[in-house]
Amino acid sequence: MINKTIHLKSPHIDEIQIGHGKDLVLIAGPCAIESRDHSMKMADMIGSVCDKLGVRWIFKACYDKDCRSSPSSFHGLGLEEGLKILADVREAHGVPVTSDFSDPSWGSATGEVCDMVQVPAYLCRQTSMLRAAAATGKPVHLKKGQFMSPWNMKNSCRKLETFGNDQILLTERGTFFGYNMLVNDMRCFPIMQETGYPVCYDATHSIQLPTSMGNISGGQREFIPHLTRAAAACGIEALFMEVHDDPPSAMSDANTVLDFKYLELVLAQAKAMHEMRSELRAKWGEDCVHPE
Amino acid sequence: MQNGEKTVSIQSDRDLKVADVMLPIDMAPLADESTILKDVLEAMDRHRLGVVCIVDQKKHLTGILTEGDVRRKLLHVQKPFAALLADDAIIHAVRSPISITADVQLIDALDLMGEKKIWDLPVVDGDTRVIGLLHLHQAIRGVLDTLQQSKNSL
Numbered sequence: 001m002i003n004k005t006i007h008l009k010s011p012h013i014d015e016i017q018i019g020h021g022k023d024l025v026l027i028a029g030p031c032a033i034e035s036r037d038h039s040m041k042m043a044d045m046i047g048s049v050c051d052k053l054g055v056r057w058i059f060k061a062c063y064d065k066d067c068r069s070s071p072s073s074f075h076g077l078g079l080e081e082g083l084k085i086l087a088d089v090r091e092a093h094g095v096p097v098t099s100d101f102s103d104p105s106w107g108s109a110t111g112e113v114c115d116m117v118q119v120p121a122y123l124c125r126q127t128s129m130l131r132a133a134a135a136t137g138k139p140v141h142l143k144k145g146q147f148m149s150p151w152n153m154k155n156s157c158r159k160l161e162t163f164g165n166d167q168i169l170l171t172e173r174g175t176f177f178g179y180n181m182l183v184n185d186m187r188c189f190p191i192m193q194e195t196g197y198p199v200c201y202d203a204t205h206s207i208q209l210p211t212s213m214g215n216i217s218g219g220q221r222e223f224i225p226h227l228t229r230a231a232a233a234c235g236i237e238a239l240f241m242e243v244h245d246d247p248p249s250a251m252s253d254a255n256t257v258l259d260f261k262y263l264e265l266v267l268a269q270a271k272a273m274h275e276m277r278s279e280l281r282a283k284w285g286e287d288c289v290h291p292e
Numbered sequence: 293m294q295n296g297e298k299t300v301s302i303q304s305d306r307d308l309k310v311a312d313v314m315l316p317i318d319m320a321p322l323a324d325e326s327t328i329l330k331d332v333l334e335a336m337d338r339h340r341l342g343v344v345c346i347v348d349q350k351k352h353l354t355g356i357l358t359e360g361d362v363r364r365k366l367l368h369v370q371k372p373f374a375a376l377l378a379d380d381a382i383i384h385a386v387r388s389p390i391s392i393t394a395d396v397q398l399i400d401a402l403d404l405m406g407e408k409k410i411w412d413l414p415v416v417d418g419d420t421r422v423i424g425l426l427h428l429h430q431a432i433r434g435v436l437d438t439l440q441q442s443k444n445s446l
Contacts (some may be wrong), residue, residue, distance in 0.1 A: 001383075151375040154328070191375070 001196045006139045006167040008058065008115045012094040016056045018169055018198045018237050024274040026050060026057040026267060027098065027200065027240040032074060032252035033061040033082045043093040046243055049264045055271055058116060060240070065252050066102035066123055070215040074251040079106055098141060099287055102133035111136025121145045121173055127257045133165035142203065143171045146182060146210070150191040157195050170195065173202035173239060180212040181213045183229055186273050189234040190287070200238035201231035203266070204256045219256035225266055232273035240272050310401050310426055311394035313434035314415045320321050320425035322347055323381055325354060330377040332357060341427065343412040351421045353414050355385030391416045394423060402431050
């Protein structure tokens with residue numbers, strides 16, 4: 001197996017690299033683009049914490065939330081307006097940006113603006129989505145479906161490779177444990193790393209209780225610090241968190257987004273665990289305890 | 293087998309080469325390095341052989357996977373079946389396997405197979421590119437046919 005590093009263009013500064021042996025990268029932002037002002041504000045706030053901690057980061061916010069549980073839930077600002085805001089955030093804050101897209105026909109426009117394109121977990125094995133994601137030529141952030149085994153994610157990687165894109169970031173965001181409940185199987189990280197691609201932990205979706213509140217999802221955000229430390233100790237190359245300055249008023253995922261005031265607390269610990277993991281690897285080598 | 297008989301057989305098929313009885317490349321199961329284990333097992337089944345040669349993009353031999361390798365893995369690797377099947381076959385293959393060239397005397401190839409206790413030998417060119425597969429059954433058939441011809445000509 002050859003460890004692969006993905007390369008993200010970054011405005012005004014050096015590219016960001018996500019891969020084995022590299023610094024931990026944060027992917028963060030509000031779940032949905034709520035407004036231009038709010039996106040700019042969140043980029044400013046998150047950027048200040050990342051600067052303080054010395055963490056490279058990518059601004060994430062979605063222009064269309066196609067997987068909402070209720071037709072009356074906020075669906076997003078839409079492709080055109082949303083991408084304009086992302087482009088402005090990118091330029092104003094000098095930070096790479098990313099969004100998911102839920103329809104293959106949106107792939108091209110998303111890839112023109114975003115430095116990385118995200119395939120939603122529910123759609124992680126849809127060939128038309130993967131073809132569209134690969135065609136952007138941008139790194140693809142592929143979330144493991146809640147219904148998928150970590151080893152079967154290789155099939156989706158193979159599709160992306162076949163369509164000409166081998167810049168892939170694989171993310172664990174929880175696995176269904178019965179109805180309305182997710183758990184993190186920490187074995188996901190080393191198993192998905194067997195593909196050679198870097199892996200990421202989605203801390204705020206992992207604690208989601210999907211559609212547990214009838215027509216919206218609940219969450220147990222009290223476990224974000226514990227699970228993030230555990231994931232970083234297992235070995236991840238990136239950390240994904242949805243962050244909001246006022247979670248109760250968040251227009252999407254209000255029950256799971258991390259309150260901004262705790263971002264530094266969680267990110268600093270994740271960074272420390274990641275660095276300790278690197279030190280331990282340097283001292284003890286790769287994890288291998290099988291008999292010869 | 294008595295020594296005398298062995299001597300007769302060696303002499304009788306002196307001219308038979310590996311190239312004369314090997315399975316040509318289109319009849320030998322080949323897989324590239326990213327082929328998953330499930331597809332490799334299906335290829336074995338399709339060819340009715342217990343072996344697959346794993347090759348790189350230029351057909352250089354990089355590994356060989358046998359039913360025995362899979363059997364031993366099943367006993368030792370406690371993975372879910374679906375996870376094992378999703379693995380790249382190369383992970384479970386023997387790297388740097390024994391191989392032979394097509395110009396070798398068949399009897400010498402048989403000696404090698406007996407010594408190594410193997411049923412199949414990948415046949416490679418001078419650049420380690422796979423050009424066929426020597427299977428024990430065809431090798432024995434070749435030797436027996438030659439013996440029969442020798443007897444008939446007496």
